[in-house]
Amino acid sequence: MVTLLCCGPKMAACGIVLSIWGVIMLVLLGIFFNVHSAVLFEDVPFTENDFQDKNPPQEIYRLYEKVSYNCFIAAAIYALLGGFSFCQVRLNKRKEYMVR
Amino acid sequence: MALIFQSEEMCLVQLFFQSESGYCCISELGELGLVQFKDLNPGTTAFQRKFIKEVRRCEEMERILFALLFFLPDPLQSVIEKVDKDLKEINSSHEALKRNLTELLEMKYLLQMIQDFFEETPIDLPDRLTFSSHSLTPSSLSSLCRFVAGVIKQERFPAFERVLWRVCRGNFFLRHSEIQARFEDPVATVEILKKEVFIIFLQGEQFKGKIGKICEGFGLTASHSKALNHCFICDHVILVFFSPKVLNQTNEHRHNVLTSAAVNIQNWKTKVKKMKAIYHTLNLCSIDITQKLVIAEIWCPVSDLSEIHSALIKGSEKSGSSLHPVLHRIESQQTPPTFNRTTSFTSSFQTIIDSYGVGDYQEINPAPFTIITFPFLFAVMFGDCGHGLIMTLFATWMILQEGHFKRLKNELSDTLFSGRYILLLMGLFSVYTGLIYNDCFSKSLSIFASAWNVRAMFQPTGPWTNHTVHSSVTLQLDPVSPGVFSGSPYPFGIDPIWNLSSNKLTFLNSYKMKMSVIFGVVHMLFGIMLSLGNYIHFREPRNILLQFVPEVTFMLALFGYLVFLIIFKWCAVPSSASRRAPSILLHFINMMMFSYPESSDSFLYGSQKRVQIFLVVTALLMVPWMLLVKPLIILKEQKKEQRSTKELVSWQKKRNSESIQHLEVNMGDVFVHQAIHTIEYCLGCVSNTASYLRLWALSLAHAELSEVLWKMVPHVALSARAYLGSLMLTVIFAIFAILTVTILLIMEGLSAFLHALRLHCKFAGVPVTLFAEFSPEMSQ
Numbered sequence: 001m002v003t004l005l006c007c008g009p010k011m012a013a014c015g016i017v018l019s020i021w022g023v024i025m026l027v028l029l030g031i032f033f034n035v036h037s038a039v040l041f042e043d044v045p046f047t048e049n050d051f052q053d054k055n056p057p058q059e060i061y062r063l064y065e066k067v068s069y070n071c072f073i074a075a076a077i078y079a080l081l082g083g084f085s086f087c088q089v090r091l092n093k094r095k096e097y098m099v100r
Numbered sequence: 101m102a103l104i105f106q107s108e109e110m111c112l113v114q115l116f117f118q119s120e121s122g123y124c125c126i127s128e129l130g131e132l133g134l135v136q137f138k139d140l141n142p143g144t145t146a147f148q149r150k151f152i153k154e155v156r157r158c159e160e161m162e163r164i165l166f167a168l169l170f171f172l173p174d175p176l177q178s179v180i181e182k183v184d185k186d187l188k189e190i191n192s193s194h195e196a197l198k199r200n201l202t203e204l205l206e207m208k209y210l211l212q213m214i215q216d217f218f219e220e221t222p223i224d225l226p227d228r229l230t231f232s233s234h235s236l237t238p239s240s241l242s243s244l245c246r247f248v249a250g251v252i253k254q255e256r257f258p259a260f261e262r263v264l265w266r267v268c269r270g271n272f273f274l275r276h277s278e279i280q281a282r283f284e285d286p287v288a289t290v291e292i293l294k295k296e297v298f299i300i301f302l303q304g305e306q307f308k309g310k311i312g313k314i315c316e317g318f319g320l321t322a323s324h325s326k327a328l329n330h331c332f333i334c335d336h337v338i339l340v341f342f343s344p345k346v347l348n349q350t351n352e353h354r355h356n357v358l359t360s361a362a363v364n365i366q367n368w369k370t371k372v373k374k375m376k377a378i379y380h381t382l383n384l385c386s387i388d389i390t391q392k393l394v395i396a397e398i399w400c401p402v403s404d405l406s407e408i409h410s411a412l413i414k415g416s417e418k419s420g421s422s423l424h425p426v427l428h429r430i431e432s433q434q435t436p437p438t439f440n441r442t443t444s445f446t447s448s449f450q451t452i453i454d455s456y457g458v459g460d461y462q463e464i465n466p467a468p469f470t471i472i473t474f475p476f477l478f479a480v481m482f483g484d485c486g487h488g489l490i491m492t493l494f495a496t497w498m499i500l501q502e503g504h505f506k507r508l509k510n511e512l513s514d515t516l517f518s519g520r521y522i523l524l525l526m527g528l529f530s531v532y533t534g535l536i537y538n539d540c541f542s543k544s545l546s547i548f549a550s551a552w553n554v555r556a557m558f559q560p561t562g563p564w565t566n567h568t569v570h571s572s573v574t575l576q577l578d579p580v581s582p583g584v585f586s587g588s589p590y591p592f593g594i595d596p597i598w599n600l601s602s603n604k605l606t607f608l609n610s611y612k613m614k615m616s617v618i619f620g621v622v623h624m625l626f627g628i629m630l631s632l633g634n635y636i637h638f639r640e641p642r643n644i645l646l647q648f649v650p651e652v653t654f655m656l657a658l659f660g661y662l663v664f665l666i667i668f669k670w671c672a673v674p675s676s677a678s679r680r681a682p683s684i685l686l687h688f689i690n691m692m693m694f695s696y697p698e699s700s701d702s703f704l705y706g707s708q709k710r711v712q713i714f715l716v717v718t719a720l721l722m723v724p725w726m727l728l729v730k731p732l733i734i735l736k737e738q739k740k741e742q743r744s745t746k747e748l749v750s751w752q753k754k755r756n757s758e759s760i761q762h763l764e765v766n767m768g769d770v771f772v773h774q775a776i777h778t779i780e781y782c783l784g785c786v787s788n789t790a791s792y793l794r795l796w797a798l799s800l801a802h803a804e805l806s807e808v809l810w811k812m813v814p815h816v817a818l819s820a821r822a823y824l825g826s827l828m829l830t831v832i833f834a835i836f837a838i839l840t841v842t843i844l845l846i847m848e849g850l851s852a853f854l855h856a857l858r859l860h861c862k863f864a865g866v867p868v869t870l871f872a873e874f875s876p877e878m879s880q
Binding site: 018021022025026037038039040041042043044045067069070071073074077078 | 545546814815819
């Protein structure tokens with residue numbers, strides 16, 4: 001059976017920290033994009049055509065929401081990564097106990 | 101807690117204790133770590149001290165311990181020496197056993213070969229058979245001739261054979277075979293040797309002698325036919341069988357001795373170090389004539405006298421002496437050493453201040469103020485609430501994991517760990533300034549509604565039309581137009597709309613530069629106020645008049661007025677007058693050059709010309725006051741003193757005088773000293789105010805770095821129109837996180853830390869003796 005332990009203790013800890021930070025920050029970014037925050041306007045991928053809209057801000061709002069969904073999906077990926085790192089941490093701890 | 105504002109009050113105490121209890125008392129005092137011993141035998145060299153023998157013994161023990169460590173992969177003297185002796189014995193017996201084993205093994209193979217040889221049938225003659233005349237069968241050989249048998253290294257065998265041939269002229273019969281097992285070379289245990297067994301049949305006594313000599317020359321032990329018989333074989337076999345067991349047991353014993361030593365070795369090292377320190381200290385004390393009493397002089401804080409007394413009593417009881425030590429406080433004209441009592445929280449700030457120079461005895465200690473000013477100045481330069489939050493969390497984690505960190509001995513993590521409280525405060529203040537600058541990972545937070553309104557710029561209320569919007573590259577919001585600026589500014593911090601504007605830097609630069617100058621002037625004034633505190637404490641009212649007043653006036657007249665101008669302009673000039681707003685820089689320069697324009701409409705307020713002339717003249721008058729008045733007064737006093745020699749006046753600060761005799765004051769020195777002080781102060785004012793502009797420079801650098809990082813990293817992923825945008829975002833966020841930590845947190849953090857340190861160096865004092873408490877554990 002292939003060993004499930006592939007990261008060392010330090011890498012797993014870094015993984016957990018990065019995942020927690022990623023989840024929190026990406027969820028917040030997603031929420032801010034969802035409420036069409038003006039400060040994040042420059043990060044929305046609009047083009048010249050979007051300004052020829054018949055129904056003024058709706059196209060831009062749609063783009064905002066698309067980015068926010070991207071952020072939420074990325075946050076979910078980080079949550080999975082966090083879970084994986086946490087398992088690695090537990091496996092590392094168990095290995096430490098067994099060697100002693 | 102008024103204690104930490106000044107260094108502790110110290111007193112000189114004489115201790116008398118019996119010689120027998122000397123060791124225990126000093127060890128108790130060492131545990132306390134509150135006293136500093138004065139050297140009472142300053143004239144003696146190291147060899148003349150009384151306890152030199154004991155110090156030598158301790159050093160010998162340290163040497164043995166160090167050698168012991170070499171064997172380990174990591175009371176006292178007799179225990180240590182016994183372990184040393186044991187180890188030497190074990191090593192030598194190990195060597196001997198190994199040698200024996202090798203010999204016996206060789207013998208075993210030899211006997212086996214001979215056995216085989218004699219059991220062979222006569223018909224099988226081996227290939228390499230050398231004999232002289234008749235063909236002899238092996239069985240007849242054994243009855244007629246003698247034989248010599250032995251073991252030789254395989255590589256030397258050809259040489260051996262050749263020598264034998266030449267010496268015996270071919271009158272022998274040699275048989276040899278290789279031993280299958282491998283031998284370890286006892287000298288260099290790495291080599292594995294191949295050995296061969298040989299047996300030589302010969303005729304005649306002379307040959308035996310010759311061959312014996314040849315074997316000696318080759319360094320082999322050869323055995324003769326008489327010695328080999330079956331019983332011998334059995335004995336040898338038994339011995340060979342048991343030797344490995346004996347060897348194993350020796351190995352095990354050695355291993356046990358070493359492990360038991362390893363358990364104790366750290367303890368022993370500590371104990372020996374403590375002993376050495378105690379004997380060094382005993383060398384500092386003086387022994388009286390009767391050889392029964394030890395006298396020591398110590399500096400200690402007044403508030404700890406009772407603790408020291410009880411420690412001494414404990415020490416004397418431990419050593420079983422009946423008399424308690426005597427504490428006797430004596431007066432001294434010497435300046436006591438400076439001692440600042442610190443907790444684990446304040447110690448890191450105290451270290452920062454001490455690195456510039458320790459203050460004089462009982463001067464005001466700037467460390468408690470540094471607890472706030474240092475993190476604050478750092479935060480002004482670092483100002484980003486996202487990064488500040490990460491810093492705070494990291495510092496909190498370090499504080500909570502104190503136990504784990506204390507066990508790590510890595511130098512880098514030690515430095516980081518000892519600054520954990522500083523990091524915590526820096527992080528908290530950074531969050532605060534980040535909220536004021538409204539900067540979180542380079543984006544602003546709109547906690548409240550912005551005070552600017554873009555819609556009001558359009559047609560009915562403002563000048564813009566649809567056409568304006570489509571045909572311009574940039575548009576500027578005009579706060580004078582009704583409704584654009586709501587009139588009540590953003591409640592806390594910078595308005596988030598500035599984050600989207602392209603002239604953000606023009607506004608922020610002006611704001612941050614002025615803010616830096618204000619902070620600089622306030623910080624410097626605060627430093628001068630501390631010196632006022634010193635003058636009051638040391639009761640030097642003359643200094644207040646001669647130094648403090650002109651310093652403060654100079655500073656306030658010039659730079660205080662500059663601060664006033666800044667704040668006045670912020671408050672009094674409305675946005676409708678923004679086109680003709682006066683430039684503070686130009687006004688300040690003109691003020692110093694006394695050049696005023698003809699028309700009076702560019703002034704900030706009515707009587708500006710008169711006020712400014714008055715202030716500059718006052719400031720200029722302060723310079724000769726600082727430069728000349730004090731030395732002239734000293735000169736006058738000296739003349740008066742020379743006339744009446746009975747009067748005892750010392751103009752030097754009392755705390756620097758070594759003796760009560762009055763000092764001849766060299767007038768030239770006084771004038772030069774005062775001139776240096778004046779120039780240093782005046783020029784320092786100007787240069788320090790300018791150097792506070794680094795607060796602006798670094799915060800600008802941090803903001804720009806942060807913005808560039810956002811534009812180059814997450815922006816790429818967020819503005820991707822592709823469907824795999826979320827995967828890209830995942831990877832890019834990891835890169836963003838790593839770059840944020842390394843560049844923005846570590847690099848910028850260290851840079852801001854360094855500059856904040858530089859801004860604090862004005863609190864440095866004259867280097868004076870720091871209280872060096874006697875505490876052997878702390879030297880580890």
